[in-house]
Amino acid sequence: MKKGNIICECGQEFYYETIRDYVVCIKCGERHELKLDSSEDKDEVGD
């Protein structure tokens, strides 16, 4: 399960938990690829 917080380019902030390798913004539908290591613009944290 991957967990983290994302601020989408559309401005929507959200927390996610997912077994998938991506998460889709609930506001604009943009797909965010998830990695186990966090990146500067997505702030994901894998567990």
Next chain:
Amino acid sequence: MRAEIKPKFHNRFDIEVTNADTGEVELRGQAENMVLDRIYTRLVAFSSYFDQIVFGTGSGTMDPTRTTLFNRVGNKPCSTVELIRAFPVSKWTKSIRLEATEFNGNILTEVGISETTTNINTHAMITDAEGNQLTIEKTPVRIIDIYATVFVEFDEFTDGGEWYTTLRDYLAGAGSVPSNTLAISTSKYLCQPNVGMSATATTDAVARTRKLNCQFSNYAVLGIEATGSRYFGETFKDRKLDIPVDRLIWTGVGSLPVTFDGDMYYEYVVSAEEAAANKLFLNFKTTDIEEVKVNGNVITDHYFTEFGDFNYTSEEFSFLDVLAVSNHRKWQDVINTHYYNTGTIGSTVQCGMVELYSEEGFNFVISFRTRQGYARSFYDFATKDNLGDAWVNYITGLGNSTNETTFRYIHINTTQKYLRINCYITEGYGSMELFDWQSYLLPIMKFNTTVLQEGDIVLIKRHHINEIPKGTNYLLNAEAVLLLGEGI
């Protein structure tokens, strides 16, 4: 005082049929649900509602009063595939898998979610993408994944309210549930002081409501009678700040604007200092006054000095100059960021000093929230009326407090034209943090021809809109209603 909030709730299913031999997806179905009445018996009690997916082979007329499928075949505990928590919309997807060896020979037509194995909270008939009814036969070569997604939507406030996350996180993701605590609060000060108390919860699954009720009669934090360790100062006739309630807070649910439309009367006994200056120092942050009476006679020649936030610059008020501001980090931090962390205090330290000049005197407030270890913050105030005069201690050591997290107000009235504030923090073996530190000038009422005498009674009628005043006989019945609805 009553506040009502209406999160909406919706659920859908996606069904994926995979060939166990080839691994190819050979069929997809979906199901838009009906939220059943039963779910509200769970939600209004803040109980679990989404632990199982129940499936069946029946058909019939959908009815929200149903509590079971038409013909249940089985159930499986579901596990989270994806959880998105956000405002205004959150979603929570859980799934089950019917393995190749399971439930064969059944032709699936209906699904539902539940916290248990038989009764259901939502009910849906399986369809294809166009909405046509679809039946899915379970065979030994078919693996069926059933995904159930719950959507939760919160209305966006347009009038200054704010949702908290606990309720959302319970509805989306089975987080902890909100407590039965209400608080009255104000947005009129940056630190937003509040006072809370336990409330009585009542639930009505038919009306889909959970209500909290309580009666506030606590003078400790908000209102004219604010006293005790939270309130410091020296004011004419010992006046206290009027801090009207404009928010009802349901812990874990939200800060909700309140509606109110009514008059409030403020009675002032004119002090000797005010009579000498022919000014009245008000104890509220507005000048929307409807009527002023002096000793029972209506007067109309009054006007007000400027008032509002004060950030220690000479440009903010025409009658006020900043003569000196020390470079101590505390003062720079609280003035510029409204926050300061002392770090560990080992001895009494000077934290800041300002010298101010005001042609009108000072109707002056400092307010903040503090989290304290065993360190204590003090403010000394000194005044004088002429530049060449010696400073005279007006009041010393304001702001002492114990090891706690709470709100602080310091309220100063003086007709003297020079004011010096000297802040220091005394040693202990801890630290303290100051949050939402704010200085404020309250209005001073002046007159064109009216002359005040010491002991005069000034009665001010003020109209309150969406802020509830506190009088000396203060009892406030509060009710917060959570109304759960179907939608999105």
